[in-house]
């Protein structure tokens with residue numbers, strides 16, 4: 001029985017999912033997003049060019065691929081249309097390759113305003129959301145008020161839209177927040193018309209049919225495990241299930257049909273937005289990671305917070321996702337570090353814990369193990385046995401801690417800068 005393989009971020013997002021999906025796609029005919037929305041920014045580098053995708057799966061550049069936006073995704077027609085036109089300008093045949101689930105929910109202009117108003121009202125306790133309207137859209141989905149892609153063909157679509165917008169306008173009265181959606185609303189309806197050019201599908205039927213036809217499918221996660229609505233560092237999380245379980249609800253496949261689970265992590269850690277980050281660095285090492293790793297958000301441009309690799313968190317993510325293969329990204333960013341640190345436990349008061357705790361607050365102090373850095377440039381390496389011993393020791397330690405093999409090591413942003421074991 002053909003199974004669906006999955007790529008997931010194991011940290012707080014931006015692990016390099018776009019690059020990995022692009023590297024893996026020659027082995028797959030179908031790439032599918034199952035959750036999240038334009039809060040995601042997935043970067044791909046090849047042939048000297050860089051692309052950033054927000055809603056469209058990262059398989060879109062591969063000839064002959066089918067790319068599905070699944071029912072678990074939330075779509076902003078303005079952002080999606082903008083992505084489509086950029087790709088079309090570059091000669092990508094998006095209409096042939098992109099299928100959109102009818103059950104995917106729509107992000108309305110007022111969802112974005114509600115996101116912004118809610119964040120503004122929180123002041124210092126804000127989530128640091130991407131302000132794309134993700135939270136309010138998933139709230140309307142679970143609250144059973146949402147609009148779906150399938151509704152755009154209904155003769156009463158405008159009425160449904162106005163009704164939901166009116167509800168949002170009433171909610172917005174509780175905030176002291178100024179806004180004007182006139183221009184965005186116009187673009188939004190243009191975006192809706194644009195969506196009608198695409199094949200809108202019932203993704204559960206299509207995905208299962210494709211599996212039964214023995215097509216190789218790769219599910220592309222967005223965000224990361226520590227941003228999961230249930231198991232992430234709540235409330236500083238996103239509003240969807242970013243874990244492997246999300247594949248089943250976000251595409252309509254049974255758990256028994258999930259195959260390989262590729263878990264991706266950076267050789268260090270980053271986080272953008274608010275919330276706990278035990279191994280965060282506020283010193284020159286953190287700044288060095290940010291500069292060398294060009295750690296600025298692909299969606300919002302915000303500087304990413306940087307810190308050492310955290311095994312307590314990584315083991316938790318591996319467990320929660322049932323990761324079968326690990327992929328280590330951005331190893332080259334650590335090229336010139338004399339010493340490296342990895343958190344192996346947390347000290348909370350006088351206790352040492354190795355399980356990721358319920359509350360990750362200021363009392364959590366990482367317990368570090370120190371490693372020798374490799375102090376050389378690894379960007380040109382393409383074979384594992386050519387890696388410096390210090391890097392191999394680092395990788396083998398991660399394998400020992402997680403019980404999962406590290407199968408791919410990324411040594412630069414380009415498609416080619418990849419070592420497959």
Ligand code: GDP
Nearest residue numbers: 014015016017018041042043330410411412413
């Ligand atoms: P995603 O959201 O998980 O797809 O990751 P992002 O695209 O938001 O952020 C990852 C960033 O790191 C992008 O700018 C990538 O081009 C870049 N990147 C990916 N892999 C590597 C790598 O191995 N080395 C370096 N230096 N950069 C990388």
Ligand code: IMO
Nearest residue numbers: 013014039040041128129130222223238272273
């Ligand atoms: P990719 O797919 C990194 C973070 C935001 C904020 C929190 C909630 O590129 O890895 P939201 O807009 O979802 O309500 O924001 O989640 N966040 C991400 N951080 N990468 C992402 O996506 C993210 N998507 C959301 O910064 O802290």
Ligand code: MG
Nearest residue numbers: 014041042298
């Ligand atoms: Mg990203």
